[in-house]
Amino acid sequence: MSHYTKLITLLLIGSLSLNAYLLWPQPAPTKVQKTQGAEKSISPKQQNTLLNTAKQQFKKHQFEAALSSYQQLKNSNPEIAKNLYSSWLVQLKTWLNSNLLLSESFLNALLNNSPYNVELLNLQVEYLINSEQTQNAIIALFELNSLLPADQQSNVNTRLNTLTQNELHTLTEQQNWQAIIEQTQIWLDYKSDNAQFLYPLAYAYYQQGDLISAQATLDRMPNQHNLKSQVQTLQAMINKAQSQDDFVALTPYGAHYLINTEINNNLSTELMIDTGASVTSLPTNIIEQISPQPLYLGDVTVNTANGQIVVKRYQIESFKVGSQIIYGFEVLSIENPREQGLLGMNFLSRFKFNINQQTDELELSAK
Secondary structure, three states: OOHHHHHHHHHHHHHHHHHHHHHOOOOOOOOOOOOOOOOOOOOHHHHHHHHHHHHHHHHOOOHHHHHHHHHHHHHHOHHHHHHHHHHHHHHHHHHHHHOHHHHHHHHHHHHHHOOOOHHHHHHHHHHHHHOOOHHHHHHHHHHHHHHOOHHHOHHHHHHHHHHHHHHHHHHHHOOOHHHHHHHHHHHHHHOOOOHHHHHHHHHHHHHOOOHHHHHHHHOOOOOOOOOHHHHHHHHHHHHHHHOOOEEEEOEEEOOEEEEEEEEOOOEEEEEEEOOOOOOOEEEHHHHHHOOOOOEEEEEEEEEEOOEEEEEEEEEEEEEEEOOEEEEEEEEEEEOOOOOOOEEOHHHHOOEEEEEEOOOOEEEEEEO
């Protein structure tokens, strides 16, 4: 075989070998899949470092940073994180009674991370009560109650009842009727048919002279409640105030009654009601205090239990009993200042009047 022929043969063999290699099936390359979202594991040493960091941040009152470290620790070692969190809550409960500023700061950080956590919301109520924010504490309890199932609301309802009734008692003693109106209106947004809120609201309206709102509030009272006698009394008071009649409080005085009167809109004096006296009389010392000075009308002879006497007659600018005012009113002067002045028939005969001995009131109505 010639050299040329051998060369051709070698080339053919090489070509066939190359083609065979290229055409032979190749195994698929192995793919390494990476699970998305997998947390990088933290070594025990790193966990311990993270725990110490969280403790130091809390100690320095860097509460947001401490909670962030706690969350990282919770992802790698829930048990250690749980113990840390529990120790912080113990510290928070201590602060609630000793350091309201720190307890507020830490509570806000906690609630920013867990706004619907029932345990934290209860602690927030404690903070508000301890910081004397009673109205905010009541609202917080209403909000907490809405998060609980019905079978778990009993304790919150009991606490709500105690706080609201104490608040109403305090405001009523202060006669702070406007505060009662403002606060109960908010409470009724949560419990619109609560008789314990509706009645004091109606009473506060009555005390402010807003009889229309008082009556409208009483009309909202539920059919079943335990304030029936108070509601009946308030209803009678509203009815009386809405009538044309005047009801003036009396003070028992032996077998008689005393009543407050006002002279010239600037001098108050207490007189005894005497239906046997034809003209109202005032002690001399009261006459001397009247301003402007009353007009002297001359002397007049009057009959008394001790016989006839001569007394001075005066005319004063105005005389008021309850809401009834008489202008150019005539009075007599009693020389003995120790004697009680008398409210006589020259005032009473201008009205239909009745002395109600059951309510100790003088009832006056137009003739």
